[in-house]
Amino acid sequence: MQSYSILAKYYDRLMGDFDYDGYIDFIKDYVKGEGIDLACGSGEITVRLAKAGNKMIGIDLSGEMLNVATVKAKSMGLDIKWICQDMLDLELSHKIDFATCVCDGINYIKKDDLATLFAKVRQNIKDGGIFVFDISSSYKLKKILGDNLFCEDYDDITYIWQNTLKKDCVDMDIDFFEKIENDIYRRIEESHRQYIHEREFIQSLIEKNWDFEVFDGEKFSSPTSKSKRLLFVLKTK
Ligand SMILES: C[S@@+](CC[C@H](N)C(=O)[O-])C[C@H]1O[C@@H](n2cnc3c(N)ncnc32)[C@H](O)[C@@H]1O
Known part of the structure; x- marks a missing residue:
């Protein structure tokens, strides 16, 4: 059974309590230039990053979610490239400045595939590039x-x-x-x-190639054992 097919039509309405503006406010100083929004869904983060002056690509597995994103970006006059693809197959024609993966995208990746995802992101961004992602915490x-x-x-x-x-x-x-x-x-x-991805496991995968900080992804402060969302901000070593 497909995910994000009927849900695509109602996704934005059902996500009414997700603080996209607060999220962008927090990450906007880290992400600048050309970026890719992985598992971009209906494009709420992608369009905000484009509106902030970044050149954006959005990638998602669900054609239905990308249709919503495409219509949204067009109605705002934003020029965003949308790609319907598994983010594990990420392969861009040139290296870019940053990647984002917001609101659970990483929770859709199996534990055994996480190392591949981090390697793919690293291959496709420039030295000094940034990768911002979050997970719904194990808690x-x-x-x-x-x-x-x-x-x-x-x-x-x-x-x-x-x-x-x-x-x-x-x-x-x-x-x-x-x-x-x-x-x-x-x-x-x-x-x-x-x-379910444990914070320590993710850290063990990224610490060799990235410097990183971890935040509570709802309060944008230091994480606790009861943080519901963990936000990772990575910079290549
Ligand atoms: C909870 S939604 C988040 C959407 C968006 N990032 C947001 O902040 O609203 C998760 C998204 O991940 C996408 N997704 C899941 N697995 C994926 C994969 N392997 N590659 C690309 N997209 C994926 C789904 O299609 C869905 O649009």
Whole structure:
């Protein structure tokens, strides 16, 4: 079953509480020049970085999410290159200044593939380049999302989001009920798998080739054991 297909249509609305402006405010001094936004989704970060004067590329596995991003950028008059591709296959024609991967993109990468991802990013950015990414923390995935059930009910769409905590991941099964007309709803299912990555493991993968700092990705301050999002800011060594 595909991820981010029906969800693409409602993603921005359902992400209403994600502080994209605060995030950009925090990272904007690190990222300048030509950049790529990995797992860019509907392009909320990509368009903000483009609006700030950066030359941007957005890459995502989901064509539906990229359609939303394309329409959004066009409506703002922004010239952004969108690529529908697995970020593990990243291969640019020239080296760029920075990469970002915001709001869980890294949680979609299996533990065994993380080293490949960091190597790919390093190969495609210049010496002195920056890689900013975040993860939903192991604390959040195990203790908050875990085996829990979430739902939201709007006039036109209702969803039930059922999580199953496994050893190294959380499986997320979402049932959408989309209003067709009056009392008629269409049921559509989507499944996602987010991998649990421990902070120490990520650090062990990056410390050889990158200098880095880690922040709480919601408060933009020092992380604690209960931080829900960990934000890593890397600079090539
Ligand atoms: C939670 S969304 C985040 C989207 C966006 N970065 C944001 O901040 O709103 C995760 C995105 O990761 C994308 N994704 C998952 N695995 C991917 C992969 N291997 N390569 C590229 N994109 C991927 C999904 O299609 C989805 O758009």
